Amino acid sequence: MKTLRLILGDQLNYNHSWFNNTSENVIYFMAETKEETSYVKHHIQKIVGFFLSMRNFAHHLKENNHEVIYYQIDDEENKQSLEKNLSSIIKKHQISNFEYLLPDEFRLDEKLKSFCKQLDIDSNCKDTEHFYTKRNDITKFFEGKKEMVMEYFYRDMRKKHGLLMNGQQPVGGQWNYDKSNRKKWSGQVEVPPYKKFKKDVSNLVNQINKSEIKHFGRIEAKNFTWPTSRKEALDVLDFFCKYLLPHFGDYEDAMHTDENMLFHSRLSFALNSKMLSPNEVNNAVIKHYHQHQDQIDISQVEGFVRQVLGWREYMRGIYWKEMPDYASKNALNNNNKLPEFYWTGKTKMKCLSQSINASLDNAYAHHIQRLMVLGNFALLTMTNPDEVDAWYLGVYIDAIEWVELTNTRGMSQFADGGIVATKPYVSSGSYINKMSNYCKSCHYKVKAKEGEEACPFNNLYWNFLHEKQDEFKNNPRMNMMMSLLKKMNKSTLENHISRSQKIINNPDNF
Secondary structure, eight states: EEEEEOTTTTTTTTOOOOGSOOOTEEEEEEEEOSTTTTOOOHHHHHHHHHHHEEEEOOOOOOOOOOEEEEOOOOOOOOOSSSHHHHHHHHHTTTTEEEEEEEEEHHHHHHHHHHHHHHHSSSEEOOOSSSSSSTTTTTHHTTTTOOOOOOOHHHHHHHHHHHEEEEETTTTOOSSSGGGGOOOOOSSSSOOOOOOOOOOOHHHHHHHHHHHHHOEOOOOTTBBBSOSSHHHHHHHHHHHHHIIIHHHHHHTOOOOOOOSSTTTTOOOHHHHHHHHSSSHHHHHHHHHHHHHHTTOHHHHHHHHHIIIIIIHHHHHHHHEEEEEEGGOOOTOOOOOBBBHHHHHHHHSOOHHHHHHHHHHHHHHOOOHIIIIIIIIIIHHTTTBOOOHHHHHHHEEEEOHHHHHIIIIIIIIITTTTSSSSOOOOOOOOHHHHHHHHHHGGGGSTTTTTSTTBOHHHHHHHHHHHHHHHHHHHHHGGGGGHHHHHHHSSOOHHHHHHHHHHHHOOOOOOGO
């Protein structure tokens, strides 16, 4: 009686209960397939990161005496399809029971449920044992409530799991220190060089290219720096606690031409591939804070915990509550194409050039670059959210659909009509100037409101509000800006609209 257990590429949980015991009658199966690299065009570093992490995980299982079947991308037996590979192995090894871990993508969840219905052997699934919450916890929490406000969910999670709590009260006396997390970085605090591993992945890159997998982005094949094993991920966590946490909260929204990472942890890939659990990450950060309270302010730690315990779990809950309809929402009816410069970084707008080239170089950008530069421009130019989704899902190494879709289509593009965010996250150039030094070396002038030298964000912002008046007329959080729009000089508004149309019609010339 043999059991086949499937492990997907983002299910690399070294501490899962599956692995507590070994059995010669249990076979684990993992595979690199074209099917999973082609549903969108991916960054080369993302493909390398997942393949290498999967190989390291399979090696770990074998070292611990588990039986593993692993198909590399160019293995002859690899049929490049999840169902075909599984069917072949079930037949070849006379499998009598099939098991899998609950996928975090709706697409794969449906695919595996359908596959199991067609089997003539027993099958079942098990939790990944990774998240704080179950799929439907958000639905239960907000049942009967008019709005799904993340802050209330976050506070409940703090109480439930006893993180940064003194009894029923938050450590420091406040639940949220977001207002302390908005400082501009200008070199006043030195940023330590981030943790690097310098792995040579040239052979893997050659395998990917020979397999004719389409990809984009840049890679230093002899110097791959992302953590791709649990040991490396734990090293990154330790580095973050010791060297970055003391200033993380202060500058988590800051942007600068000299520092793409600033004090961000670079743990998102390790978390989203499940090499690390959110609970152990939060516990490590909080433990380090308690041991070094003379050096680390509570605002630094709370800002981090809020992202991992609050935002991450909240977004996953929204995903499972709203899918599959969520993936096609386009509440603002935006249908323009994504500019070509998102794939090349070639634009005269410094903030976009900086953020896109950082993304192409590192398969990473932090949340403000993603939201208030890249997402902001896409929304202001009324880009089709399908195109925005595909780019974000492909370019970032930490992008798994459950977290990418809700952040992009929801928070960034407001395509869900307000399920995730209560207002669209749009701004003129002034916000970017406030949080960065990008504007100082830009071709355009952020303080110029009109004319060819004006920052394009300044025109696009007012044009967007003008175009979407009907959609925002009943949104109380937009009242002030809509009131300013109505009071604007008619000639000024016409100039904003006219230049915006030039930008929208030909964005790659700007």
